[in-house]
Amino acid sequence: MHQQAYASQCTAAEERHESATSPIRNPRLALLALALGTFAIGTGEFGSNGIIQLFSADLGVSIPVATSAITAYALGVMIGSPAITLFAARINRRTLLLGLIVLFLVGNALSAWAPTIGLLTAARFVTGSVQGAFFGAGAVVAAYVYGPGKGGKAFATVMAGLTMATIFGSPLGTFIGQHAGWRAMYWAVVVLGLLAGAALVSWLPRTSDLHGSSVRNELGALRRPSVWLMVAIASLGISSIFAVYTFIGPFVTDAAGRDPSVVPIALAVFGVGMAVGNSWGGRIADRYQNRGLLYGYGGVLLFLVLIGLAGSNLTVLLVGFFGTGATMMFAIPTIQVRLTGFAPDAPTLMGALNLAALNLANSLGAVGGAITLGAGWGTLSTVWAGAALTVAGLVLYVTTVGRQRPVLPTRA
Structure with missing residues (x-):
């Protein structure tokens, strides 16, 4: 597997466990x-x-x-x-x-x-x-x-x-x-x-x-198209979380018409959702090749639609915040496992690339939201920009690396 x-x-545990200097x-x-x-x-x-x-x-x-x-x-x-x-x-x-x-x-x-x-x-x-x-x-x-x-x-x-x-x-x-x-x-x-x-x-x-491992193994991973496809899939798909998180303040004060004192509560609700999704996503990633990403991306689209259509209601908005954080974080451990599955000789570099993709997603989500706001489509319109980016990531995954098997590791 x-x-x-x-x-x-x-860990290279199977090859070098006998050389360990101390147990855990x-x-x-x-x-x-x-x-x-x-x-x-x-x-x-x-x-x-x-x-x-x-x-x-x-x-x-x-x-x-x-x-x-x-x-x-x-x-x-x-x-x-x-x-x-x-x-x-x-x-x-x-x-x-x-x-x-x-x-x-x-x-x-x-x-x-x-x-x-x-x-x-x-x-x-x-x-x-x-x-x-x-x-x-x-x-x-x-x-x-x-x-x-x-x-x-x-x-x-x-x-x-x-x-x-x-x-x-x-x-x-x-x-x-x-x-x-x-x-x-x-x-x-x-x-x-x-x-x-x-x-x-x-x-x-x-x-x-x-x-x-050797630098050659790390650099070799960068020559695999599947690795870069997964980076693109992560950057596009995860951007929707930032199309919401970046604009939580305006969502609460402008769209829902509530006092700024509610914003920290909304941020905490979003964070709790992220924590819950991350916990469950780690378990799913170890059992199934695709479900974490497919369910995560698909689920976040539903919550984005909910916010876009009824986010002027604070209760709906908070449910949407929790769900957006939970479903997107549900996908991230699967992204990491898939990335490392395509480059098992370079797990540390794959972790770094995953975090780089998250930061690129941050920029994409913020820029996409800024475009819809600049076009005069309303405060909640940023979720539609996020939805479009996530759909692009989901389509790219299904049509490219979704069915690919991981590569076999090579020795340093």
């Missing part, structure tokens, strides 16, 4: 350490959106100029993370994760210190370059902890920290920024990063089973 190929390549003493703590890392990363990412007005005013630049710091983070994920993954191809995944946490701490400390928007933008690019590589390496370690046939559940575990950040970390970070200054938010993220780093040092297994 392709999932078994994924797990075996993530407490699998749950190892998984918790990974989730703490992604929670810290997600808090810094989403928290930045909540303080953009604060650092814009403090650094003396307009909001459009200040968004360059947000864009730089996304570029770091899309460009920096795959580059780091290739550069560190042979490094043990535990060692790589520890190095990435150090880079994360440096990036956020520089963000807190930055005296100009230029330096803040550079610091956010550095910090963003950590994200995809951390998720990719984290998925490999989680797959080793879970054992063969649990690639989807492993990636969902790593993603769990990110979904928790949307519920708790981002609102808390924004609150800190509003009451103690925007720099304090980044220092708080540094503290989270230190806690995550301590957990990784203490709880991740020390074993040669987690050694990386």
